Amino acid sequence: DVKVTQSSRYLVKRTGEKVFLECVQDMDHENMFWYRQDPGLGLRLIYFSYDVKMKEKGDIPEGYSVSREKKERFSLILESASTNQTSMYLCASNRGAGELFFGEGSRLTVL
Amino acid sequence: RKEVEQDPGPFNVPEGATVAFNCTYSNSASQSFFWYRQDCRKEPKLLMSVYSSGNEDGRFTAQLNRASQYISLLIRDSKLSDSATYLCVVKIGGSASKIIFGSGTRLSIRP
DSSP: OOOEEESOSEEEEOTTOOEEEOEEESSOOSEEEEEEEETTTEEEEEEEESSTTOOEEOSOOTTOEEEEEETTEEEEEESSOOGGGOEEEEEEEESTTOOOEEOOOEEEEEO | OOSEEEOOOOEEEETTOOEEEEEEEOOTTEEEEEEEEEOTTSOOEEEEEEOTTOEEETTEEEEEETTTTEEEEEEOSOOGGGOEEEEEEEEESSSSOEEEEOOOEEEEEEO
């Protein structure tokens, strides 16, 4: 059974804290993605990666960075969390133009 | 202008009805097209790919019009279990490409 695992389902952080969201997939997919989902705005692409150590900006990369040191792991980093980064964060992976498989999401609240 | 636009709904239709959703995309480099379904508080899952010639999967029919940059989804004989948010998804570019989601159309089927 395919699996995308996000390390934390719920996080509460304070403004200015550094936040790490981890995502691991066990399908040997080359592509991995980070989205955030907000009511009325749908899923918006933050960053994606098509290979180890490769990354591309999505539509809303400001305030975020990513790391892909191993094929199976794609981390999203908030260097200094702000209240407008309170959101549901979804990680996904796929191979080529194939189906995207999502993790269950990480709900982040920044106080 | 958003890269992928959908009517947010909600569509509220009786069981057994036929319902159609539309989606437009703005980037002519868009190469692959999909419909995903997202249930409340769950991650999105692939419903079907959309092919140039149009394709059908049971009660679901998807159409693509490249000239008008328009995608549609038709659901016939709707069931209560079809209640969900339907997301139009576009892959832009080649193998190292981003995948963009529309903000979704909410469908509610009533008995």
